[in-house]
Amino acid sequence: xxxxxxxxxxxxxxxxxxxxxxxxxxxxxxxxxxxxxxxxxxxxxxxxxxxxxxxxxxxxxxxxxxxxxxxxxxxxxxxxxxxxxxxxx
Numbered sequence: 001x002x003x004x005x006x007x008x009x010x011x012x013x014x015x016x017x018x019x020x021x022x023x024x025x026x027x028x029x030x031x032x033x034x035x036x037x038x039x040x041x042x043x044x045x046x047x048x049x050x051x052x053x054x055x056x057x058x059x060x061x062x063x064x065x066x067x068x069x070x071x072x073x074x075x076x077x078x079x080x081x082x083x084x085x086x087x088x089x
Contacts, residue, residue, distance in 0.1 A: 016044035054080060 016036055021044065025032045036044060057080055061073035 014040040014045055016040045017046055020044040
């Protein structure tokens, strides 16, 4: 494997982020680009995040949906860090 190929790859065995795949497909007329395979690249690899914060926000949103009462789900979702790949640029 050439150094260029190694630089294009992410951590071995990781799958591409779904939103990165959808975004690239949307920019190419709805077809997934051929260069996106089953392993993540640096451009499509997992983004760092705070799983506890994400789980708490998801629980609050689901609780609101189940009870119909405001539990702070919208605020919790807004407080999450931006996890889009545009942040990497």
